Amino acid sequence: MxxxxxxxxxxxxxxxxxxxxxxxxxxxxxxxxxVPRHFFKHSKDMLSQQDQLELAACYIKQLRERVEKLKRVQEQAITTTRTSSSGMTSMMIGMRLPVVELRDFGSGIEVVLISGLNKNFMFYEVITALSEEGAEVVSASYSTVGDKVFHTIHAQVRISRVGVETSRVWERLQELIS
Missing domain, CATH: 1.20.5 (Single alpha-helices involved in coiled-coils or other helix-helix interfaces)
Structure with missing residues (x-):
């Protein structure tokens, strides 16, 4: 037993x-x-589990550094905004508003749009432009800091075979904010 x-x-x-x-x-x-596909130099299937974990750790480290950089930029914007409210300067140094940043991640796109409170572009037009160019908006957010509005839009490619022509998206966004 x-x-x-x-x-x-x-x-x-x-x-x-x-x-x-x-x-x-x-x-x-x-x-x-x-982890985005473009981050892997080879197919994920060809890499060992250990290699995939190391690349994921590296990707997380890059994201952390990017977050820190964006926090510094945001803090600088807040400081500049506080300075402008005291009458010393009215814009971020070297930056004219509105500003558009477009990042292509292969299967996804990130759009960062910084505008002033007085710029009356239609947010739905940005989302429509992304949608018409083959991207599906996954999330969208905004925050207001002083007299600036920070919009962040994350979209992914609707049909991976077709993709999204980021240069066309860029042109359309430039047209919208002009």
């Missing part, structure tokens, strides 16, 4: 370990799926 309990316990441990490995493999797959 003791022997069968021991064997049963051993099988339970094997099952628990197998389930743990399956769960870890699934988590690694989910992590790798969050």
């Amino acid at each position: 003791k022997r069968s309990n021991s064997e049963s316990s051993k099988l339970d441990r094997k099952t628990v370990e197998r389930n743990r490995r399956i769960h870890m493999k699934d988590l690694c797959f989910q992590l790798a799926s969050l």
Whole structure:
């Protein structure tokens, strides 16, 4: 009897370990799926799990650095806005509003639009332009800091075979803010 309990316990441990490995493999797959395709130099299928984890860690590090850079830019904008409210300067140094930044991530696009409170462009027109050029808006947000409005739009390619012509999107956005 003791022997069968021991064997049963051993099988339970094997099952628990197998389930743990399956769960870890699934988590690694989910992590790798969050990293944009263009970040991988080779196909994800050709890379070992360890290589995929290292690339994901590198991608996260780049995102963290980007967040820090954007925080510094935002803080500079806030400082400049505070300065402008005291009458010293009315614009961010070297920056004329509105400003459009477009980042192409292969399967996704990020649009950052900085405008003044007095610029009356229609936000839905930006979303319509993205949609008409083959991108589906996933999220859109804005924040107002002083007299500036920061819009951020994330979109992904609707049909991966066709893609999105970012230069055309850029031209349309320039037309809208002009």
